[in-house]
Amino acid sequence: MASRRTWIVLALIAATAVACSSPPAPQAARPEPAAQARDARAAAPQDGSVLAFADAQLAATADTLAPPAYPVRTNPDGTWLTKEADDWTAGFLPAALWRVYERTQDPVWRERAERWQAPLTSETSHDDTDLGFKMFMTFAVDHQLTGDEGAKQTALAAADTLAARFNPAVGMIRVWDDRDDQEKYQVNIDAMMNLELLYWAAQHGRPQYADIANRHADRTMRDLVRPDGSTSMFGGYDQRTGALQxxxxxxGFRDDSTWARGQAWAAYGFAMAYRYTQNPAYLDTAHRTADWFLGHLPPDRVPYWDFDVPQAPPEPRDTSAAAITASALLAMNELDADPATKNADVDGARGMLASLSTPAYLARGTPFRSILLHGTQNLPEGQADSGIMFGDYYFVEALNRWERQVGPSSQLATG
Structure with missing residues (x-):
């Protein structure tokens, strides 16, 4: 396997030939977005950078839709498919709005974020493992950025609900309930992303939740991360004995394949766990899973939806997996001490962000309301080749990190 430092060379080559290996932009039935969306874009910064475009798309979405109609993924005509506040994806638009506020400190973005997160307040008691996605990146981040005490209490209430799903025999938080077989206890790699709510709560009056998060991470590391650094999506357990079944x-494609977004969740989740715990095993696992991801990418650095399907069209890509992993690598860059490792982190992120910033994957110039094109939410259920709100969130988060750590994101589009 090549080292991560070689991927920047491949990315620069791919930037000039991305059309040869990247999918064409989706064709929309309606050529023009709503008039209000055009107005919102016109009011956004016009400096031509990828972040300016991202901000314009988010402003258009936030100002033309109304909560609680939360955007999930795009329809074939480029408009957003929306869901109610109880959907696991509902937090990603307000989360993205908070990240723009974090970067700009513009009160207009704070007002947007608060307006879109408000209907999620009642979700604190929703017995759902994805509360970490939904409530940390909204209410806990709100508290981090503004000091709002009400947002803190809302996030803590959600952490209480999430922690109640922990089974000491298994040592993990249950992900899906199986009403037909109460002995089943299902846990997926995605659940690593919910642990930040517990780690944060442990720092804000719930110290016992750190042990729950650590035990979950430890068992995920043992059961769902394979020796070569690839990952399984799900583990099935006997909830009485805790045995892995x-x-x-x-x-994903099959039980022993490596689902691209699951691999991304692992790299991001273990990097986050290390930030809170300083447990070197977590950072090592973050690097091993990120290295595996990078080592199996196609030349343009954007993965197909599963690493074990034929790595060519007509198999769809998953831009969300690339955005998540790029953000994870930049999180690692903040955590690593060795200069060579830090350079490799940045180089790995650069290759993916540069490719995502090209016309092959960016929605600029199309009727699509998303920032990125060609995401795959759930191919077995027919949810493929669309914009995805959570892909947009992690892309914005990665670009924010890039600008803090490396330099202007406008350089990415030109390599």
Whole structure:
């Protein structure tokens, strides 16, 4: 396997030939977005940078839709498919709005974020493992950025609900409930992303939640991360004895394949766990899973939806997996001490962000309301080749990190 430092060379080559290996932009049935969306874009910064475009798309979405109609993924005509506040994806638009506020300190973005997160307040008691996605990146981040005490209490209430799903025999938080078989206890690699709510809560009056998060991360590391650094999506457990019964997939190609977004969740989740705990095993696992991801990418650095399908069209890509992993690598760059490792982190992120910033994957110039094109949410359920709100969130988060750590994101589009 090549080292991560070689990927920047491949990315620069791919930037000039991305059309040869990248999918064409989706064709929309309606050529023009809503008039209000055009107005919102016109009011956004016009400096031509990828972040300016991202901000314009988010402003258009936030100002033309109304909560609680939360954007999930794009329809074939480029408009957003929306869901109610109880959907696991509902937090990603307000989360993205908070990240723009974090970067700009513009009160207009704070007002947007608060307006879109307000209907999520009642979700604190929703017995759902994805509360970490939904409530940390909204209410806890709100508290981090503004000091709002009400947002803090809302996030803590959500952490209480999430922690109640922990089973000491298994040592993990249950992900999906199986009403037909109460002995089943299902946990996926995605659940690593919910642990930040518990780690944060442990720092704000719930110290016992750190042990729950650590035990979950430890068992995920043991059961769902394979020796070569690839990952399984799901583990099935006997909730009475805690025994691992099998590993399998629900959204990947087959039970022993490596689902691209699951691999991204692992790299991001273990990097986050290290930031809170300083446990070197977590950072090592973050690097191993990120290295595996980078080592199996196609030349243009954007993965197909599963690493074990034929790595060529007509298999769809998943831009969300690239955005998540790029953000994870930049998180590692903040955590690593060795200069060579830090350079490799940046180089790995650069290759993916540069490719995502090209016309092959960016929605600029199309009727699509998303920032990125060609995301795959759940191919077995027919959810493929669309813009995805959570892909947009992690792309914005990665670009924010890039600008803090490296330099202007406008340089990415030109390599």
């Amino acid at each position: 099998r590993t399998y997939t629900m959204q």
